[in-house]
Amino acid sequence: MNDFAALKESEIVAWDRQVDVIVVGCGAAGVSAAIEARTDGAEVLALEAAGESGGTSAMSGGLIYLGGGTALQKACGFEDSPEQMTRFLLAACGPHADEEKVRIYCEGSVAHYDWLVECGVPFKPSFWSAPTAEPWNDDGLMFSGGEDAAPFADLAKPAPRGHCPAAPTASRHGSAGGFLLMQVLARRAAELGVEQSNNTRVRRLVVDDHGAVVGVVARRFGQDMYLAARRGVVLAAGGFVHDDRLLSEHAPALVGTDKLGVEENDGSVLRAAMAVGAATVHMDAGEAAFSVPPALVKPGILVDAEGRRFINEDAYLGRVGQHGLFHRGGRVWLVLDEKIFDAAEEFRGPVQPDFVAETVEELAEEAGLPVSALVETVAAYNRAAEAGRDEQFGKAGRWLEPLRPPFAALDARGRFRTFTLGGLRTAPDGVVLDREGVPVPGLYAAGRITSGIPATGYVSGASLGDCTFFGRRAGASAALGRTGNSTAVEVGSCAIR
Ligand SMILES: Cc1cc2nc3c(=O)[nH]c(=O)nc-3n(C[C@H](O)[C@H](O)[C@H](O)COP(=O)(O)OP(=O)(O)OC[C@H]3O[C@@H](n4cnc5c(N)ncnc54)[C@H](O)[C@@H]3O)c2cc1C
Incomplete structure (x- = not known):
């Protein structure tokens, strides 16, 4: 039996705990999923392998790729539209970018910015124009994806879309934007009543007789726990940049590079999902920031x-x-x-x-x-x-x-700093799909454990944008439950069915 094979529910003598929704991993995708599921009335348990929430997201620069005419873009004097943003992202995040996800993301981007602000994420309405990877002060907006350079400047009207949370101090040189983002989102989740269990590593999924995912096996301080999810399990454990076996198989160019990600981005949850029939896509794709x-x-x-x-x-x-x-x-x-x-x-x-x-x-x-x-x-x-x-x-x-x-x-x-872009194949509502494109019942995912907006190409901010936006959608879908597919959910401006 492989280490990641699912456990049959019938083999469990008693569940240690039952909740509506279990979220695996508390980075940007997981916390966003937890917030949305809880907002929709679900009892949510978020499991985090590390000693605190944040993951790679908290180490990041915090740039979030948003546009289509956000309040911040307007305040800084820039015009944008969902159409121009879609045109740019389809080109920059391709080839083979997921057109449906990109369109939904661009149409929902203004509302998603407003949601981040409502959660308490601060953005200063000022524009950073110097040639750096991130603003070196608390400016909130910058060009972050080569929108104004070839070959994209002629494909879509350039607009700055890198939205960066303002750190509490004037100088943000480093990665304080991501840390601030995660502090604010984690606080929001706690206020809403999301329960979080740190030092809790998910090892396997639990399936019922029909193959539906009904819970997880997690280990905390050497003790295995059997945790049931009445409505769904959301996987948000990050990418697999620290899994050299998967890298060698799919993305050998990333082996031996300077890896961007917490060590828990080790592919184990991805493998557990594959063991219940989840399909993967673009596993050879990676971001390679040139430092x-x-x-x-x-x-x-x-x-x-x-x-x-x-x-x-x-x-x-x-x-x-x-x-x-x-x-x-x-x-x-x-x-x-x-x-x-x-x-x-x-x-x-x-x-x-x-x-x-x-x-x-x-x-x-x-x-x-x-x-x-x-x-x-x-x-x-x-x-x-x-x-x-x-x-x-x-x-x-x-x-x-x-x-x-x-x-x-x-x-x-x-001088290449890398993380993986490929992962689980999901529908735009976060449902995990098998090789035939059929949902794996009870299983949802978001963030870098999935293939998202940045399918093969990348622009700065696309990962956190994708994690938070599709994290919310996965959380909302999971809150509906395994039989809830007929109800519509609003995330961003787009209904999920
Ligand atoms: C220095 C740096 C700068 C960056 N800058 C930007 C930027 O400005 N904009 C941008 O968009 N992206 C940026 N990125 C990339 C971005 O941070 C990540 O791609 C993104 O944060 C991934 O989020 P996630 O929620 O999918 O994963 P993570 O944030 O890694 O969260 C996954 C969580 O799951 C937990 N976990 C893993 N396995 C288990 C398990 N078995 N059980 C329980 N928990 C588990 C992990 O401990 C972790 O907390 C940057 C990355 C780095 C390192």
């Missing part, structure tokens, strides 16, 4: 081991990272000059170049790159910059400046 300051990347040029450019450098860093890791084997160098380095002083952080040289030939030799190819690449780039037009990749004119001596290069191998 070089954008203030250096955008005006520089990125080359692969052949000494050739491979992307417009003003693209969103996650897109740069995905192209670099998945299509260039992670062998990427950033080439720049002294002028770029000096101009980026305020936003480049402690990064220093690995190689400095007076000529491109010397630089190539120092960095171990093919000399003639790099000379050709820099010459072609300089011609494009002088003409103010990057025909090859469409980098915007404001970032085009010829590279002049002295030159510098940064060996960017190993």
Whole structure:
């Protein structure tokens, strides 16, 4: 028997506890599910393997991808519409983005922003425009997905959609946005009466004679507990970036990278769901944040081991990272000059170049790159910059400046920070589906344990946006119960049936 195989209800002598809805994992997806299920009147027990709620969500920068005309966008003077947002996300989160989920998400985005505010999440109505991955102060809004860069700027009207909770202090350098988000949501859940059990690791699911999920087996301080869920179990245990076996099988490029996620993102709950027939989708997909300051990347040029450019450098860093890791084997160098380095002083952080040289030939030799190819690449780039037009990749004119001596290069191998995007196949209402697309009765899921809005591509904020929005929907569906499919639920502006 595999370690994750489901337990038959008939084998349980007595349940230790019965509630309406059990939520597994208390990150952004789980807490949102718990809040919504409780709001709908269900008795909710949230189980968390770690000593406190938060998960990876609490470590994050806190950017939440929202738009379509949120109050924050309006207050900062930006116009947006669900149509433009949908157009952008379908392109940026593809190929093979789930069109139904993306549309529902974009149509419900304004209402979801309002819900976060009602929960107490603070957003300051000010816009951050500097080239950084997150605001360095308490500004609430920024471009976070390359909306204003090729190839997306021509596909949809660019609008900033990265909504970042304002930390209590003026300086938020680091990850305080995610911590604040989780503090507020966890407090809201507690106020509503969600019961949370920490240090409680779910190990297996429990099924009845018809294959419906009716509870879980959880272990707390060495003691197994049998916990029944009258209406449903919501899985929200995060991605599987720490499961090297699943990674080797599906996403080998992520093995050995700098992994973004709490160690509990180990794939075990995902495997328990697979053991009851749940299907998975896009298991090979991953986010690969390229951890070089954008203030250096955008005006520089990125080359692969052949000494050739491979992307417009003003693209969103996650897109740069995905192209670099998945299509260039992670062998990427950033080439720049002294002028770029000096101009980026305020936003480049402690990064220093690995190689400095007076000529491109010397630089190539120092960095171990093919000399003639790099000379050709820099010459072609300089011609494009002088003409103010990057025909090859469409980098915007404001970032085009010829590279002049002295030159510098940064060996960017190993600068990919990753988490998984693939996972359980779910309907937009959070119901977990089997390989035939049929719901697994009693089982719901949300967040990075599922494949969501960021199907294969990624934009910053899409994970927390997806976790909170679809977490709510999964919680609402679970509160309806295994036989409740005929009732409509309102989450965002869209009814679930
Ligand atoms: C440094 C950093 C910055 C980031 N910045 C952003 C950003 O700005 N915007 C964005 O959208 N995304 C960002 N991300 C990614 C984002 O944080 C995650 O993808 C997201 O938080 C996943 O949420 P989740 O609820 O699915 O999982 P998690 O937040 O990881 O929650 C899962 C929870 O389940 C628990 N758990 C696991 N297994 C079990 C079990 N067997 N039993 C019980 N509990 C279990 C875990 O302990 C954890 O608390 C960032 C990530 C990092 C690390």
